[in-house]
Amino acid sequence: xxxxxxxxxxxxxxxxxxxxxxxxxxxxxxxxxxxxxxxxxxxxxxxxxxxxxxxxxxxxxxxxxxxxxxxxxxxxxxxxxxxxxxxxxxxxxxxxxxxxxxxxxxxxxxxxxxxxxxxxxxxxxxxxxxxxxxxxxxxxxxxxxxxxxxxxxxxxxxxxxxxxxxxxxxxxxxxxxxxxxxxxxxxxxxxxxxxxxxxxxxxxxxxxxxxxxxxxxxxxxxxxxxxxxxxxxxxxxxxxxxxxxxxxxxxxxxxxxxxxxxxxxxxxxxxxxxxxxxxxxxxxxxxxxxxxxxxxxxxxxxxxxxxxxxxxxxxxxxxxxxxxxxxx
Amino acid sequence: xxxxxxxxxxxxxxxxxxxxxxxxxxxxxxxxxxxxxxxxxxxxxxxxxxxxxxxxxxxxxxxxxxxxxxxxxxxxxxxxxxxxxxxxxxxxxxxxxxxxxxxxxxxxxxxxxxxxxxxxxxxxxxxxxxxxxxxxxxxxxxxxxxxxxxxxxxxxxxxxxxxxxxxxxxxxxxxxxxxxxxxxxxxxxxxxxxxxxxxxxxxxxxxxxxxxxxxxxxxxxxxxxxxxxxxxxxxxxx
Numbered sequence: 202x203x204x205x206x207x208x209x210x211x212x213x214x215x216x217x218x219x220x221x222x223x224x225x226x227x228x229x230x231x232x233x234x235x236x237x238x239x240x241x242x243x244x245x246x247x248x249x250x251x252x253x254x255x256x257x258x259x260x261x262x263x264x265x266x267x268x269x270x271x272x273x274x275x276x277x278x279x280x281x282x283x284x285x286x287x288x289x290x291x292x293x294x295x296x297x298x299x300x301x302x303x304x305x306x307x308x309x310x311x312x313x314x315x316x317x318x319x320x321x322x323x324x325x326x327x328x329x330x331x332x333x334x335x336x337x338x339x340x341x342x343x344x345x346x347x348x349x350x351x352x353x354x355x356x357x358x359x360x361x362x363x364x365x366x367x368x369x370x371x372x373x374x375x376x377x378x379x380x381x382x383x384x385x386x387x388x389x390x391x392x393x394x395x396x397x398x399x400x401x402x403x404x405x406x407x408x409x410x411x412x413x414x415x416x417x418x419x420x421x422x423x424x425x426x427x428x429x430x431x432x433x434x435x436x437x438x439x440x441x442x443x444x445x446x447x448x449x450x451x452x453x454x455x456x457x458x459x460x461x462x463x464x465x466x467x468x469x470x471x472x473x474x475x476x477x478x479x480x481x482x483x484x485x486x487x488x489x490x491x492x493x494x495x496x497x498x499x500x501x502x503x504x505x506x507x508x509x510x511x512x513x514x515x516x517x518x519x520x521x522x523x524x525x526x527x528x529x
Numbered sequence: 530x531x532x533x534x535x536x537x538x539x540x541x542x543x544x545x546x547x548x549x550x551x552x553x554x555x556x557x558x559x560x561x562x563x564x565x566x567x568x569x570x571x572x573x574x575x576x577x578x579x580x581x582x583x584x585x586x587x588x589x590x591x592x593x594x595x596x597x598x599x600x601x602x603x604x605x606x607x608x609x610x611x612x613x614x615x616x617x618x619x620x621x622x623x624x625x626x627x628x629x630x631x632x633x634x635x636x637x638x639x640x641x642x643x644x645x646x647x648x649x650x651x652x653x654x655x656x657x658x659x660x661x662x663x664x665x666x667x668x669x670x671x672x673x674x675x676x677x678x679x680x681x682x683x684x685x686x687x688x689x690x691x692x693x694x695x696x697x698x699x700x701x702x703x704x705x706x707x708x709x710x711x712x713x714x715x716x717x718x719x720x721x722x723x724x725x726x727x728x729x730x731x732x733x734x735x736x737x738x739x740x741x742x743x744x745x746x747x748x749x750x751x752x753x754x755x756x757x758x759x760x761x762x763x764x765x766x767x
Contacts, residue, residue: 398618
């Protein structure tokens with residue numbers, strides 16, 4: 202069962218599309234400023250794709266995914282600092298933990314719909330922030346955790362930023378591939394059915410809660426892996442960074458929203474529009490008028506919300522349809 | 530004949546608003562039973578409660594002798610009780626085929642998806658023709674048939690229909706009921722349907738219940754109710 206024909210051709214299309222996103226890296230690999238921006242772009246593209254599984258396709262507008270991101274970051278950093286466990290392995294327990302706590306905390310929240318669900322999940326983020334400050338034996342409290350620079354593949358610490366860009370690209374590709382496989386399977390259709398009409402899904406005999414919980418687990422685990430990578434990349438993590446709403450928690454949703462919620466390429470498009478623009482504006486305007494870049498970004502998002510209700514992917518889709526109609 | 534569905538002293542509602550009071554009814558296997566009532570008397574709530582979408586606040590619901598009052602909706606479908614919600618509630622952006630396949634969620638029917646699909650397509654040739662079309666593009670009658678077909682995909686023993694005639698032209702109503710008759714005959718299913726149109730229901734149903742303000746007030750064979758002066762006054766405007 203598939204709306205998109207299940208052929209190698211479409212797979213090649215997706216793979217080709219992902220490879221195109223490597224082009225800027227090839228061009229800009231000598232410029233550390235831009236490589237850093239690209240690293241964040243790939244990372245947040247992956248995170249927005251992960252969020253989109255339950256937030257977009259599942260219709261559960263979560264603003265609490267920052268918690269999973271933070272759990273992944275702390276778990277990996279703590280295992281590495283305390284027991285010298287390679288972050289490559291250290292990502293796994295964090296992801297498993299999130300696949301467990303995600304469904305547990307979302308379960309009671311699924312009774313709420315729409316904005317009420319979003320507000321309740323926003324509260325998870327705040328609870329997470331308080332707990333991270335409090336549980337200092339694990340998180341280092343307000344001082345956070347610092348990971349010393351000891352370059353090596355096993356340590357996931359690299360002197361060459363381009364390697365990081367490739368790792369983040371790999372994370373994005375993994376999230377996209379998982380989403381494609383999920384959405385072309387029977388399971389993806391159950392998820393869509395639940396989003397579109399919960400009552401009809403009930404009547405069709407779909408176990409609505411199980412479908413939501415399973416995809417929450419998947420989405421949370423991927424967000425956790427993103428957090429692990431983030432921690433090893435910046436090597437200094439503290440509660441205000443990890444639980445920042447503007448930079449982490451709400452951003453996953455925002456990127457997906459701008460790019461096109463509930464589509465496969467939307468979150469990737471969104472990340473490639475927002476992250477570079479935001480970083481560039483911050484660098485250019487930050488010196489003269491600090492905070493001005495936020496005003497500009499806010500304005501752009503407002504316009505996008507007003508004029509592109511289905512995001513960039515939706516707008517492109519509409520444009521494509523109009524052109525193919527006038528051509529025929 | 531064995532008793533397939535039995536509801537005893539059941540009450541149900543939404544939160545603090547009770548809708549149904551002390552409902553008692555039964556459906557024997559092989560029967561077609563109708564529940565007739567005006568708008569807002571609790572017909573839909575009755576079906577939703579039996580289907581497990583909402584929990585009864587009192588009383589007992591037994592399906593094939595087993596209590597299902599607190600069984601979750603998807604398990605009830607798994608046991609062989611399927612609901613066709615009012616208006617069909619198809620997934621409009623999915624194709625007809627995808628809608629049908631979604632009906633076979635529970636493990637026992639999933640194994641037989643292909644065979645059931647073939648059987649259902651035989652019953653509804655129009656759906657076979659339109660299987661790659663989006664469900665949202667179907668006409669009202671086709672939509673209703675697709676919804677019935679989707680319910681059949683779970684291989685139910687009891688099919689419950691919420692106002693299958695709602696929003697359809699009289700010709701289409703006739704066609705849907707014809708379809709339903711052939712479904713009953715060929716697939717060995719029992720049917721419980723609720724209807725507002727008292728004149729339609731007895732045509733297909735052997736027995737009927739009349740529901741008023743959340744209570745069952747009358748019961749009898751279809752013809753008896755048709756000729757009942759109270760019913761005629763209340764529902765047929767005679």
